[in-house]
Amino acid sequence: MDLTYTAEQIAFRAEIRGWLAAHVPEHSLPSFDATREGFEAHREWERTLAGGGWGMVTWPREYGGRGVDLIQWLIFEEEYYRAGAPGRVNQNGLFLLGPTLMEFGTEQQKARFLPPMAAGDEVWAQAWSEPQAGSDLAAVRASAYRDGSEYILNGHKIWSSRAAFADWAFGLFRSDPGSEGHKGLTLVLFPLNAPGSTVRPIARLDGKVGFAEIFLENVRVPVAHRIGEEGQGWHLCMATAGFERGLLLRSPARYQIAAAKLVRLYQAHADEADPTLLAAVTRAWMDAESYALSIYSTACRLMQGGKIGPEASTNKIFWSELDVALHRTALSILGAQAELQPQGFDDPDLGSWLDDYLFALAGPIYAGTNEIQRNIIAERMLGLPR
């Protein structure tokens, strides 16, 4: 065990820190979930990132990456959040579909989809949930039936994050008409502007259009847009969910930065703050550190040949709960100011607590509700009967 960074890792940190200092926009960009303008501003930022070779550092160079290991990935994220760089509008592509393609895609699919993903030219949405298939995801009814060299897509997808403005979606479809449950499902990529596809934005709790529903009516896509084999969709989705629940989608730096800000907020209000709040602030910082240590430990295990298993479900519960508690503590410190919308604050650094709290409230729901994660932990980690 050696918990120190190598010279190479330290140099990598300095390199990304220098690049971000020179390139991160001075003023924060408008939200990518509120307007097309904000979305496109974030796409531009993705292009800038990709121009520096920072689009997705863990990918091989031929796909627009740098081929770095998972520790360097964590360092990249630490510096990224430290610099206050814009949110990753293409996170569904980069962190979820990307690794799935890397593991299960054909060479042609990787060459076709990964470089424009890393470059921000194609922004991705996830199209899994349906009105009648939420926690019971295996109940999906949207269909992808084969017609020669094409699939014909029909059905109704919902809660698709980023779909309001995104270019492409990766969807879970029933390809075997007689099948039920986990069997007969297939993962298919489709352009959101294809003839027969209608996207209708849904207002989120915070009023933004962070997700959308997608209506598919005889949308035709080539068979080459299927990932893996026909009928293998469930298996691929669970692999994707493993990335979603931990290491990639929610790297720890975001919580550590938020915890550091929370400590500063507490210090600024220490005179009038309820003394019990220091305990909540300390707890938030401890949890962010615990999450970071756990992810470093997982990264080292994966680098030595380990695999992501059902323990990824513990990540999802831990980061979503710590995120809610951390932001709730900030609102407690702000007291009567807490209900005010961000523009109500003079200090822009402190003003986003309410916004971030409302976003954090979604955490225990998306990427598989925490109740579903607890079932997975109980059945697949602990071995309790179904």
Added chain:
Amino acid sequence: MDFTFSEEQRMSAEVVREVLAEHCNCAALLKQLQTGVDRDDRAWQALRQVGLMGVLMPERVGGLGLGEVDFVLVAEACGYAALPGPFVEHAGVAGPLLSALGVHGSLTEKAAAAEAVVAIGHPINPYVADADLASALLLEHQGEVHLVLASDVKLTRKTSVDPFRRLFHPEWTPSEDTRIANRLQGLQLWDDALDRGALFTAAQCLGLAQRTVDLSVEYAKTRKQFGKPIGSYQAIKHLLAGVQVKIEFARPVLYAAAARMSHRDRCSRAAVSHAKCVSAEAAELGARAALQVHGAMGYSWEVDVHLFLKRALALDSAWGTQAFHRARIAQRLLKQPLGPEYTFTRELEHA
């Protein structure tokens, strides 16, 4: 950056796990309670055979010259077995303190070989554990370290809720002869001892926590109500999953604290405190979940839940209460730089 244990480190913990499964299982613990013997000598002798008594003592006195990372999994295995007696404090805390004092001669070597038990009366703890089994006691007087022969100490037993925890109030007279470190040296030595004590108590708590989950899972698989194993109900599943989440996120905190202990600074001490807080919380959460899962059986002596619940309760405040450790963490976060690049940092001066 390598956050994994070596093959040797994993092996020695595995050996201890096997030894304890054989000699310190619940049947052996209950028998010890019934017969009222001070110490189950079979477990102690088996641990001596493993050769870890001097793990944190230098080779020149017959120790192994290893570090905290080499012992943390062993202490965890001891917690899993709810091992009573002085092994963890003797090997993990008293041994290295004796060595650091440079006490030469037979006592140190006997301690490394486990021919003599040395108990430790740290000022953080109101009482001395297992003092009646010790040949000598390391005791504190006005910050100094004193080494006192058992024959020169009058012990009064204090009864803990944990029937295996043997606590004593020592009465003794400090003198020039007993003093082996002055106040200035003592400061660092007692701080180091506190860190080791808290770290290895945390390790035992984490082991205890996993044991409570494992016990509960086994019970919930077989106990049937409404025609089905109770473990098939989400009420039980979610309760136990919650404990497992707590354990999963305490474990790397514990291991990182062990790896950073040699820094001996504000950051590494906060890391130990962090480990102590979350591991003790995991043990309590697990013990109470186990009690609930076992129902009325859990509240009786018919099943073993109470042994683990009582140990968790005792260890929660051993080597520093939650409040003590929370305050050490607050010191770090209010006085040292924060943010992801400081996860593994040493204390920075002029921060």
